[in-house]
Amino acid sequence: MTPLQKITPYLWYDHDAQAAVDLYVSLFPNSRVISVERIPSGPGEDGAIVEFELDGQRMTAFDGGPMFKFSEAVSFVVSCETQEEIDHYWHGLSEGGEQQQCGWLKDPYGLSWQIVPAALAERIAAAPQAGMDG
Structure with a gap:
């Protein structure tokens, strides 16, 4: 189970x-x-x-x-390994919805998604945070 x-x-x-x-x-x-x-x-x-x-x-x-209603205050982030994967999710989720900037889109039902390269997500996660105490 x-x-x-x-x-x-x-x-x-x-x-x-x-x-x-x-x-x-x-x-x-x-x-x-x-x-x-x-x-x-x-x-x-x-x-x-x-x-x-x-x-x-x-x-x-x-x-x-x-x-x-949904808003951009909540979104799902999809980390993609290849350009083909980015294109698959981008086109599949944005058709009938709304394409936005920087990998953001709204699907036809109003839910916000961020379609991003995995390398970018990893770089952002690894970057030192300004003002953070270690």
């Missing part, structure tokens, strides 16, 4: 959680839908709570209605 992870991202969508998860699972390796629970969301409409794994990271997507 796989142990539960301590922290699970819970993503609130207006009404398209299933479509968002289908996109993510189609793009990332080691990804799968674990379960889908249908929930009533309005007259003649059903929403969903979708549990899924994205490259091994367990997450939940929820059709919660229009009360809350």
